[in-house]
Amino acid sequence: MSYKWWLILAMFLFGVGLVLGLALPVRTAEFMAEDVAALEELAGYLASLPQPLVLVIILLKNISAILISFVLSPVLCLVPVLALMVNGWLLGFISALVIEEQSLGFLLGGLLPHGIFELPAFIMGEAAALSFGAMVMVLLVRHGWSLLTSFIRKGGIRILLILVLLTIVGIFPSIIILALLNERTRPIVIGNLKQNLRYLLIALILLVPAAIIETYVTPLFLG
8 A cells, every 4th residue: 555545544543533532522621630730730841941952852752752653563553543543632632622711813823833844744654654564564464474484494593583583572573574584575675664764754854843833933822
């Protein structure tokens, strides 16, 4: 499946989470009072820090979130799916809360300046994670056994290598390594990685202006 369809799927999952967050009655916020208070406390703490440090914290947080999602995506794509839906739900819920307590203009001022970069970056990065994770799972289902058996047939030292790989890094990274060592499956892995790493890099680059705007511009709109 081409990257375009993974992008559409990522937008759909984010949209589902967003709708669920918007549909959640604002009055239920009292059940999440501790979580909301924790977010407000974190925002207050960040506001007290020097702006360059805030910029670095925001940038590292956003970059690490996408990279972790990409690395862990082979585990049934659970991490990118949850990241998309939970972040969509959180955005919808907080938006409904802010509109009720403040105004739509206040919400747009707080989201749009950096969101025009951060949201596309997030969705592009998660789409790349979905594509990569799905590729690894397909390799495991279609070629996992043949990769293991063909490697085992080639000698005792390779059996030992497989056991070490499975023990140290787990089944999914081991499948990627074995697929790269196999002439038949190597083009599949390399082609997928080239495509997804390109979009992942674009996503990470977009996070830089997003963090700069969120640090220096967004506060001006919020007064």
